[in-house]
Amino acid sequence: MTQKPSVALIGAGAMGGALLKGWLAAGTIDAARSAVFDPNIKDEMARLCADNSVAVNDGGPFDAMVVAVKPQIACEALPQYAALARDAIVISVMAGKSVESIGKMLNGAPRVSRVMPNLPAAIGRGASGLYAPDTIDAAGRAMIETLMRAAGETVWVRTEQEIDFVTAVSGSGPAYYFLLTEALTEAGASLGLEKETAAALARATLAGAGAMMDADPRSPAEMRKAVTSPGGTTQAALNVFDGDDAALRKLVDKAAKAAADRAGELTE
Numbered sequence: 001m002t003q004k005p006s007v008a009l010i011g012a013g014a015m016g017g018a019l020l021k022g023w024l025a026a027g028t029i030d031a032a033r034s035a036v037f038d039p040n041i042k043d044e045m046a047r048l049c050a051d052n053s054v055a056v057n058d059g060g061p062f063d064a065m066v067v068a069v070k071p072q073i074a075c076e077a078l079p080q081y082a083a084l085a086r087d088a089i090v091i092s093v094m095a096g097k098s099v100e101s102i103g104k105m106l107n108g109a110p111r112v113s114r115v116m117p118n119l120p121a122a123i124g125r126g127a128s129g130l131y132a133p134d135t136i137d138a139a140g141r142a143m144i145e146t147l148m149r150a151a152g153e154t155v156w157v158r159t160e161q162e163i164d165f166v167t168a169v170s171g172s173g174p175a176y177y178f179l180l181t182e183a184l185t186e187a188g189a190s191l192g193l194e195k196e197t198a199a200a201l202a203r204a205t206l207a208g209a210g211a212m213m214d215a216d217p218r219s220p221a222e223m224r225k226a227v228t229s230p231g232g233t234t235q236a237a238l239n240v241f242d243g244d245d246a247a248l249r250k251l252v253d254k255a256a257k258a259a260a261d262r263a264g265e266l267t268e
Contacts, residue, residue: 003030004027004028004029004030005028005029005030005062005063005064005143005146005147006029006030006033006034006061006062006063006064007023007029007034007035007062007063007064007065007066007147008034008035008036008037008059008060008062008064008065008066008081008084008088009034009035009036009037009038009066009068010037010038010065010066010067010068010069010077010078010081011037011038011067011068011069011070011077012036012038012041012042012045012068013038013068013069013070014122015068015093015117015121015122016036016038016066016068016069016093017042017044017045018121018122018123018124018151019066019068019093019121019147019150019151020036020045020048020049020054021048022124022150022151023147023150024048024052024054025150026150028146028147028149028150029147031052031053031054032053032054033059033062034054034055034059034062035054035055035056035057035058035059035060035062036049036054036055036056036057037056037057037081038056038057039057041056041057060083060084061084061087061088062084062088063088063089063143064088064089064090064091064143064144064147065081065084065085065088065089065090065091066091066092066093066147067090067091067092067093067094067102068093068094069094070094071094071095071096071097074094074097074102074105075105078102078105078106079105079106079107081106082105082106082107082109085106085107085109085112086107086109086110088109088111089111089113089136089140089143089144090102090103090106090109090111090112090113091113091114091115091144091147091148092112092113092114092115093115093116093117095116095167095171095263095266096263096266096267096268097114097267097268098114098160098267098268099112099113099114099131099133099160101268102114110135111135111136111140112133112135113130113131113132113133113136113140113144114130114131114160114163115128115129115130115131115144115148116128116129116163116166116167116170116171117148117151117152117171118170118171118172118173118174119174120152120174121151121152124150124151124152125152126151126152126153126170127152127153127154127155127170127173128148128151128152128153128154128155128170129154129155129156129157129162129163129165129166129167129170129171130144130145130148130154130155130156130157131156131157131159131160131162131163132144132156133160141156161264163263163267164260164261164263164264164267165260167259167260167263168256168257168258168259168260168263169256171259171263172259176252176255177206177210180206181202181203181206182202184198184202184205184206185198185199185202185203186198188201188202224238
């Protein structure tokens, strides 16, 4: 596809709104041929659409239809957009809804893909797993990738089941880092730091380490080794986290498997 795609965004909530802002800021979509469909569109989103010549609850046909409604209302909301989906590539960012079930809700839409973004996608720093069946060709896959890059990093998975694995690693992953920040804050306070001081240090450390991994070409293992002096303070802590019994790695593996299993149970 040589021209910018036209997009029908179904649902302009937190995720849908973030995607729209990213597309418009980067000039990814043909705004004049695109539209947002949301019966309860917020004033901020309505103004954004008006300022960028994006239609609201009207228009078509479209190259892509991005489904960003809450999963619990999908059965009620999606059938009314079946006509739009007939000739478009459908990109669902909903959790827990399979390609098959989405296709049925859209009256047999032939080209349905799934994307699993995560919370930082709302600020353009997310990680999204992408899956497309054989009904979507290389040009369609390229369009999906282009649209989702507005939310951050993208990776393709080979099967739809692997979307559950993406959920376990990156979909649920931000909560794991938030929990580590909480735990480190509590540990600092138990050592004697003021709670606010410990919280500021823990939060800045997590954010800084993430930024460093983003900017530094070395692997996380190489960076870990670079800051771990033999017999030093970091080594003492890492021995507790991940010593000879690899306690942390085993715990993370167990947690990721639990998340993946639950994702599979919830998908319909």
